[in-house]
Amino acid sequence: MAEKRPNRVLGPYHDDFWAYCREGELRLQKCGACGYISWPATDACFDCGARGDFSWEKFSGKGKIISWCTFEREYYRGVLPVPWDTILVKLNEGPIFLSNPKGFAYKDIEADMPVKLAFIDCEDNAGQFKLPVFERA
Numbered sequence: 001m002a003e004k005r006p007n008r009v010l011g012p013y014h015d016d017f018w019a020y021c022r023e024g025e026l027r028l029q030k031c032g033a034c035g036y037i038s039w040p041a042t043d044a045c046f047d048c049g050a051r052g053d054f055s056w057e058k059f060s061g062k063g064k065i066i067s068w069c070t071f072e073r074e075y076y077r078g079v080l081p082v083p084w085d086t087i088l089v090k091l092n093e094g095p096i097f098l099s100n101p102k103g104f105a106y107k108d109i110e111a112d113m114p115v116k117l118a119f120i121d122c123e124d125n126a127g128q129f130k131l132p133v134f135e136r137a
Contacts, residue, residue, distance in 0.1 A: 061117025
């Protein structure tokens with residue numbers, strides 16, 4: 001059964017990201033002009049400003065937790081029960097990715113804890129999707 005989640009950002013570039021997730025791949029935009037990895041998806045490079053010159057690079061999904069937070073306020077009433085945990089993962093390839101832990105909670109987290117990519121079945125107002133999350137490596 002799909003987990004109910006807050007609505008995703010959809011539209012140009014974001015739809016490409018979600019299509020790759022549906023295939024079980026984590027792909028992020030790489031600027032053809034300077035090589036910078038842009039995340040979240042965008043129409044212009046965050047580093048050099050080049051527009052529309054991106055390739056979608058596949059990432060290993062391996063990394064380490066560099067920060068974490070537990071939300072105790074109900075920001076998404078009726079969607080995400082509190083408390084809910086978030087983690088900040090530095091991917092081995094460099095980019096930092098905000099996500100959720102799978103199979104562990106905040107009390108189990110340690111700085112630099114190795115994690116690997118997983119996907120969970122989710123649903124928002126636009127339909128079903130695969131959400132990238134991270135589990136212990």
